[in-house]
Amino acid sequence: MAWDILIVGGGSAGCALAGRLSEDPRRRVLLLEAGPAFPDAASFPPEVRDVASLGGAADDHALNWAFPTELAAGRRATTARGRLLGGSSAINGANHVRATRADVDGWYGWRWADALAAYVRGEDDHDFDGPAHGHDGPVPVERPADELLAGLTQRVVRGAASLGVPAEPDKNAGGAPGVGLVPANAVHGVRVNAAMAYVLPALDRENLTVRGDTPVARVLVERGRAVGVVTAAGERVEAAETVLAAGAVKSPQLLALSGIGRADELRAAGVEVLVDRPGVGHGWSDHPSVFLGFPHDESLHPEAVSTQALVHLDAGALDPALPADPAGDLEVLLFCRPFSPGGPRHLMCALQQPESRGSSVLVDADPSRSPRLEHHYLASALDRARMRAVVRFADDLLAASGLATRRPRSDAELDAWIAGSLTTSSHLCGSAALGAPDDPAAVVDPEFRVHGVEGLRVVDASVVPVVPRRGPAATALMLGERAAALMRP
Numbered sequence: 130m131a132w133d134i135l136i137v138g139g140g141s142a143g144c145a146l147a148g149r150l151s152e153d154p155r156r157r158v159l160l161l162e163a164g165p166a167f168p169d170a171a172s173f174p175p176e177v178r179d180v181a182s183l184g185g186a187a188d189d190h191a192l193n194w195a196f197p198t199e200l201a202a203g204r205r206a207t208t209a210r211g212r213l214l215g216g217s218s219a220i221n222g223a224n225h226v227r228a229t230r231a232d233v234d235g236w237y238g239w240r241w242a243d244a245l246a247a248y249v250r251g252e253d254d255h256d257f258d259g260p261a262h263g264h265d266g267p268v269p270v271e272r273p274a275d276e277l278l279a280g281l282t283q284r285v286v287r288g289a290a291s292l293g294v295p296a297e298p299d300k301n302a303g304g305a306p307g308v309g310l311v312p313a314n315a316v317h318g319v320r321v322n323a324a325m326a327y328v329l330p331a332l333d334r335e336n337l338t339v340r341g342d343t344p345v346a347r348v349l350v351e352r353g354r355a356v357g358v359v360t361a362a363g364e365r366v367e368a369a370e371t372v373l374a375a376g377a378v379k380s381p382q383l384l385a386l387s388g389i390g391r392a393d394e395l396r397a398a399g400v401e402v403l404v405d406r407p408g409v410g411h412g413w414s415d416h417p418s419v420f421l422g423f424p425h426d427e428s429l430h431p432e433a434v435s436t437q438a439l440v441h442l443d444a445g446a447l448d449p450a451l452p453a454d455p456a457g458d459l460e461v462l463l464f465c466r467p468f469s470p471g472g473p474r475h476l477m478c479a480l481q482q483p484e485s486r487g488s489s490v491l492v493d494a495d496p497s498r499s500p501r502l503e504h505h506y507l508a509s510a511l512d513r514a515r516m517r518a519v520v521r522f523a524d525d526l527l528a529a530s531g532l533a534t535r536r537p538r539s540d541a542e543l544d545a546w547i548a549g550s551l552t553t554s555s556h557l558c559g560s561a562a563l564g565a566p567d568d569p570a571a572v573v574d575p576e577f578r579v580h581g582v583e584g585l586r587v588v589d590a591s592v593v594p595v596v597p598r599r600g601p602a603a604t605a606l607m608l609g610e611r612a613a614a615l616m617r618p
């Protein structure tokens with residue numbers, strides 16, 4: 130066989146995995162990416178390089194998959210995903226915040242120490258030292274410099290403090306949730322995506338081949354073993370081991386197209402069933418969110434960069450009627466840049482541990498057709514109550530920061546406003562969740578191996594059983610690091 134390892138998808142996890150595995154010159158690694166593979170950092174489009182821009186995530190951007198979805202009954206939207214070498218890390222907010230220990234403690238067969246070691250290996254933290262921080266990794270992590278904090282960010286940090294929110298200066302220290310600055314994988318305003326960090330510096334390795342513009346159609350499974358893939362162009366590519374790192378929408382779709390998934394769903398789509406795993410594409414979670422806009426006078430509060438304040442809160446501490454979550458189950462994130470020139474600034478309010486679970490149904494054996502995605506956001510009364518609590522807090526925060534007057538609203542008014550404003554953080558996780566072999570919801574084991582098929586792993590955000598209490602970007606990179614360590618011969 131030409132390849133030892135074939136990786137499908139060069140996103141956050143796939144790039145980390147390809148970069149690390151190819152450090153061993155004896156491993157012949159092939160990475161197939163559906164979108165373009167820009168050859169160096171300067172070739173990425175400006176809106177992809179500029180960390181203050183979310184232009185790459187615009188619905189009509191060529192580098193965004195923009196999967197159609199239904200967030201809640203009747204509320205249609207798209208969920209953004211990067212379609213290029215670098216994947217979603219190339220179009221995301223670049224907030225690099227680790228999952229909490231409480232998140233990883235809930236993963237079957239994982240220990241926090243292993244996750245922490247993998248986070249540390251990947252990072253080069255420019256601000257904080259100590260054993261819980263890395264300095265040799267390829268991913269730079271920086272908080273905004275003090276001199277840039279004259280504007281909105283500082284107002285919001287002070288506003289939160291005046292409301293009794295504790296300071297959390299290092300969001301990656303594993304301390305109690307509070308208010309702090311966003312650690313970002315960016316240097317000098319450039320978003321350092323996973324391709325820049327892990328793959329582009331490795332392109333001269335003879336044992337690593339990266340092919341862009343090569344969408345994969347399905348995995349080839351013969352006598353219970355994955356032997357490679359078929360590309361959309363019909364090319365058969367064989368490898369001793371195949372890894373799906375196509376992200377939380379496409380990895381489960383590729384499993385289903387290959388006959389691994391919910392049997393009745395596969396048959397209805399015209400796909401022969403090889404392994405009945407009901408968890409493929411089902412039971413995933415994401416962070417429901419709403420944006421609270423507020424007017425902003427640039428001359429009063431100039432902001433040099435898109436510095437962001439990030440607040441994590443325990444819903445139970447805001448409202449004793451809500452369950453306590455000491456790790457922080459609510460998030461408020463300041464966006465300093467307007468979404469359109471002259472427009473309002475925003476606080477994003479999000480549920481970090483929603484009860485709602487999504488489904489991703491294979492509707493067609495044609496790999497170019499998207500699965501039918503449904504988020505089922507705010508279906509539970511508890512989720513609606515927690516969302517009201519975080520929006521009310523954000524209203525208070527604006528008032529305390531001198532940015533807008535408080536808008537008291539009844540529960541019914543607030544529910545209606547939230548339903549009409551609902552959006553997604555695009556943090557989909559758990560569509561091919563890790564878990565025990567006898568757990569029908571589980572798709573992979575703790576070492577990322579697909580239950581019921583030899584020679585096949587899934588390494589990306591799909592395997593995280595429940596969306597973590599913090600954004601999943603740092604965690605997707607960590608999964609690539611962890612998988613590479615486990616796959617060493």
Ligand SMILES: Cc1cc2nc3c(=O)[nH]c(=O)nc-3n(C[C@H](O)[C@H](O)[C@H](O)COP(=O)(O)OP(=O)(O)OC[C@H]3O[C@@H](n4cnc5c(N)ncnc54)[C@H](O)[C@@H]3O)c2cc1C
Nearest residue numbers: 138140141142163216217221222224345589590600601602
């Ligand atoms: C707009 C936006 C903003 C976000 N902001 C943040 C943030 O600030 N902080 C945070 O923590 N998280 C954020 N996230 C989430 C975070 O970026 C993702 O969870 C994370 O990058 C997912 O990594 P992944 O490896 O699972 O998948 P991805 O990075 O999406 O990689 C999947 C890759 O597989 C490729 N692929 C797909 N199908 C195929 C196929 N058939 N054949 C070959 N290749 C294929 C894709 O093109 C892509 O390159 C954001 C996401 C988006 C979209």
